[in-house]
Amino acid sequence: MSLKGLFNARWPGVALFDLDGTLVDSAPDLAAAVDQMLEHLGRTPAGIDKVRDWVGNGAAVLVRRALAGKTDWEPAQPKDDALFKDALAIFFHHYGRLNGQYSRVYPGVEACLAHLKNSGCRLAVVTNKPEQFVAPLLKQLDLDHWFDLSIGGDTLPVKKPDPGPLLHAMEQLGGTRGTTVMVGDSAADVNAAIAAGIPCVAVRYGYNFGGSVETLGADAIVDSLAELL
Numbered sequence: 173m174s175l176k177g178l179f180n181a182r183w184p185g186v187a188l189f190d191l192d193g194t195l196v197d198s199a200p201d202l203a204a205a206v207d208q209m210l211e212h213l214g215r216t217p218a219g220i221d222k223v224r225d226w227v228g229n230g231a232a233v234l235v236r237r238a239l240a241g242k243t244d245w246e247p248a249q250p251k252d253d254a255l256f257k258d259a260l261a262i263f264f265h266h267y268g269r270l271n272g273q274y275s276r277v278y279p280g281v282e283a284c285l286a287h288l289k290n291s292g293c294r295l296a297v298v299t300n301k302p303e304q305f306v307a308p309l310l311k312q313l314d315l316d317h318w319f320d321l322s323i324g325g326d327t328l329p330v331k332k333p334d335p336g337p338l339l340h341a342m343e344q345l346g347g348t349r350g351t352t353v354m355v356g357d358s359a360a361d362v363n364a365a366i367a368a369g370i371p372c373v374a375v376r377y378g379y380n381f382g383g384s385v386e387t388l389g390a391d392a393i394v395d396s397l398a399e400l401l
């Protein structure tokens with residue numbers, strides 16, 4: 173589907189936005205917090221290029237990947253070991269301190285949000301980032317006033333790629349499958365949108381595990397959210 177087809181027929185409607193890697197380049201703060209966690213545990217820091225590839229499935233998976241030193245950490249591994257619990261608490265401590273410090277809004281985001289809002293759309297953030305970090309980050313970057321709703325990775329019992337958070341946000345904002353679009357950067361976003369039965373726009377500049385967004389199955393792919401205007 174072309175972008176034009178996607179938007180012309182559907183607006184004003186509901187737009188659901190992923191946060192990390194879509195609205196905000198938050199990898200610098202996430203990487204700093206992960207590295208401080210690793211150093212605290214006597215491990216070698218991972219660096220931003222690795223950490224960027226580990227973002228997208230929530231803080232617990234990020235910490236799991238950091239402890240394993242690789243992206244393909246398998247959820248089949250034990251979930252409640254003491255090292256993981258300590259590491260997660262240390263990560264939360266550092267990220268709470270660093271959240272927003274070096275994060276930047278991507279070019280095109282403000283223009284896109286302003287345009288959609290002025291067209292009468294209702295906007296939500298649907299992120300896997302733990303809820304406690306979402307509002308402070310949006311506020312710090314002066315994005316909070318655009319959004320009617322934000323859903324974090326632990327707001328509901330399920331997170332993306334489960335369709336639950338998208339459907340919840342859509343219903344809360346009075347949208348329907350015919351009037352709602354998801355905008356994201358990773359497989360979790362596209363798969364959640366497909367499972368929810370709503371179209372998805374993927375951005376090329378985000379954190380898709382170093383892979384290509386072309387193969388995810390998004391309805392449209394953009395280099396900047398300004399293309400949605």
Ligand SMILES: O=C(O)COP(=O)(O)O
Pocket residue numbers: 190191192193226227228229230231234298299300301302325
């Ligand atoms: O916390 C994460 O893993 C990423 O969050 P996102 O869903 O905003 O990309």
Ligand SMILES: [Mg+2]
Pocket residue numbers: 190191192193194228356357358378379
């Ligand atoms: Mg993302």
